[in-house]
Amino acid sequence: MNIPKQTVTSKDVAKLAGVSQSTVSRVFVEGSSVSEKTKQKVFEAAKALNYRPNAFARSLTTNQSKLIGLVFPDADYPIHMKTLQLISSELQKIGYSAVLIPWQVDGENQHSIPNIFQYRVDGVIAASATFNTALYEECEEFNIPIVQYARVVEGTKSSYVISDNYSAGQIAAQRFADSKLSDVVYLTGEVPTFTNQERVNGFCDEFKSLTGKNPRVVEANYDYGGALEEIRALLKSGAKPQGVFCATDNLAMAFMDIARFEFDLKIPEDVQVIGFDDIPQATWLSYELSTFRQDFTRLARESVKIISNQIKEKDSSLVRLMVPVRFIERNSTN
Template identity: 75%
Template sequence: MNSVKQTITSKDVAKLAGVSQSTVSRVFIAGSAVSEKTKTKVYEAAKALNYRPNAFARSLTTNESKLIGLVFPDADYPIHMKTLQLISSELQQLGYSAVLIPWMVDDNDQHSIPNIFQYRVDGVIAASATLNRSLYDECEKFNIPIVQYARVVEGTKSSYVISDNYSAGQMAAQYFYQSGVNSAAYLTGNVPTFTNDEREQGFCSEFKALTGHLPIVIEANYDYCHSIKDIRQFLKQDNRPEAIFCATDNLAMAVMDVARFECNLTIPEDLQVIGFDNIPQTEWLSYQLTTFKQDFKRLAQEAVKIIVDQVQHDNNSFIKLMIPASLVERKTTKIRCV
């Protein structure tokens, strides 16, 4: 005979702990004024009865889900998984939980997500510059705060926390100049973004100011494999530059592989390379890539701080915050002649 499992409720916990049912509810709401002695009694009773508070039911009462939606382009790129972990940890410390919201590509090759309202999130942190405007429009319609992380979709009213990409571009140009470089190129991806444009402008304007020569700008696919064809065609031209600053580490590693294995070039003697992101593979012995490191921990802290403040205080302030990126010197660049 099948036995029916009894559902344990807050009423059962209250009876065992010797407190009121409302007290049990307050214990499981972060920040509620309940004494440590009472909390201990309730926790022990809950553990004895194997009780799990119903967060969804509580959200209907408090009108807060304590959930923050995270919209990321994918989890395959190494820094995205690290970022998800950092943001989730920061949210947890403030009594919130993260829920990963999937994105899709529609028939018009536009990136989108399912109806954000169905997730009952209190706020959203978005880390994709290729999402269409519908996400931001929907959040504004339902009064859901949204903060952009490490990316900026222009024309929106949402706050953002990004690295100082323009200054990073300037630093790359200065580094090449101090290494004796007279001709350079910027290798960008095939999807235009605000952050990448800032990096490109900082690099090109600074390099021209220092050398009098404007760097060549090459466009390739952001994907490693799909970028090979364009990189191969560029590196085999007669006017190949002495150094290349790449929009991502993936592109930089593709440049290195084509240069060494197909063009018989030696790095950094024949070609200097700088990447951006400092993904784990940049430290591999086969790459040892000089690259820029974004302060993802601080980016996560600041993004979470902004979204929680907007959720808790209904703060609609438009915050624009830039965090410096630092150059990590390895073996794909020459020693600077400082």
Template identity: 35%
Template sequence: MAVTLRDVADRAGVSRSAVSRTFTEGASVSAKTRAKVEKAATELGYSPNAIASSLTTGRTKLIGLVSNNFHNPLFLEVFDLFTRGLQDRGLRPLLVNLSHETDPANSVRMLRQYSVDGVIVASSTLPPSFAEAFRDAGVPVVHSFGRYTTSPHVHVVGIDNIACGRMAAEALIARGHRSVAFLGGPETATSTQDRERGFLDALSSHPEIQVSVSYASAYSFDAGRAEMMRLLQGTPAEAYFCGDDVLSIGVLSAISDARLRVPDDIGIIGLNDMEMARWENINLTTIRQPVAQIIGASIDLVVETIQHPDRHPETRLFPCRVIERGTLRPVPR
């Protein structure tokens, strides 16, 4: 059925090695045989079988892309950039959807069966142990959008969530708010913990500002909306730093239902800057994650790790910045 190396060799009148070598970068073939082989190959429509060659070279050029964020619109951009970035480097993404899975063992097995060259765990909610399971299995791995740790056991690329929390706090302080709040995602998510920490940390030097904290049950519209509706039964803070953009939009929806105005009655700052945050009817002030840089660095790092498996685990964090839109009042004066 499919045309193989042997067919090409026969047609070109050379050995199978010769054919293999013409398709192998830097192998020794004379111009003459290369020409013969290439002619035969195009005539037959041959293209080498990556699977078969991986068997001897030990390289499949497959990269496992593991994620559990299939409900955050930011991740559509993430998948877009990852798949394009990998393709551009001649790598192919093998997607693993972790939606309900929490045990890494299964994913590890699945990806080892396909001898992936490396794995990228793209998630801001998975614990570090998840990526570590791959490293323990001897698979080069990078945790994208992962959590910063001082002595990482595994490569991490992402943002400094603590610094982001601080940045959000400073944005609210600069606007002269007297009472502010953190409305996080699930308390167990590593990103929530760090963002809260940074937020509270920055506010600790401003005892005159009243601070409160609460958590939505998920990084989702509904959870954000539900939590804000609950908060609106009491006395809400003047401004909220929300766990992420989707949550923020749920919060905005609850506020608008309560006939309160943003930013006059309540200010909101999100985190991510997903594509729809800039849509005019959302117009969310938020902290932008440099997604493209994170993804570029993640791919670079996994490629480097494939080449040098024993490199020290490294953490690469990229700076975020506040994107001013319409859900936070302007800084006075």
């Protein structure tokens, strides 16, 4: 049958396969009751005609788009691109596709996204703690399930999957205490988040418990360039820290560069440094950064499992899952 590819419809497939058009439609809807023999006939006819089902038209029939919106702060930080790939892969395994929903910064650093409803997504996975609660309120209004990935926006009632940040803080404190350090710093960014605060609490509580001394908490900037001045100010002060636990690897690398090249400090002999995230640059010979590795594969898998269950089973119960982290020791600690 010589039919131009661009004009092939489900009617053409039905005619070639010897079935009804409604049968063809059911074959391409997951979970429909069609025999394997009939499915094979339809698939062979579709392949012969180079037919591709219209996902949008099918969504009008099934009331499901098979799309999950991914709302991420940006793709510049190395782990964000990796995370997008992992979540997309997990979604594909269960028949869903990912659509990246853009966001923007409005006046006074308020973050927003376009109306979520216009994307016709079945669910949302959000990976930023800097959004205001409008995103979650909108999802609730339109009855769109939303799962928070590796972040928690306080004041929202949605499921989340995060790393065990408190334990990470405890482990960092234990490492410094074992090295007999007495003056240590937690170096953080300018945006307060629940997950980061948990790390601060774990670090301060454990170090106080082990040494009787309180760590200093110094606020800089999550951006490498934006953190440099605060790091200079910290090292110019009379009391240079013996150990620094940084909220991100970016911050740790900024600290290491300033400490070595502007203050002639040796790492780890003069100051020990621990990061968080284990980005690829952490392995570079110029850093060899001791850091914490989050289990992004499991975070992605669990997030997709929760969102899928909420969509298919209409399960609105809150899931709060915490995934262990792993300390990766390199040459920035003793």
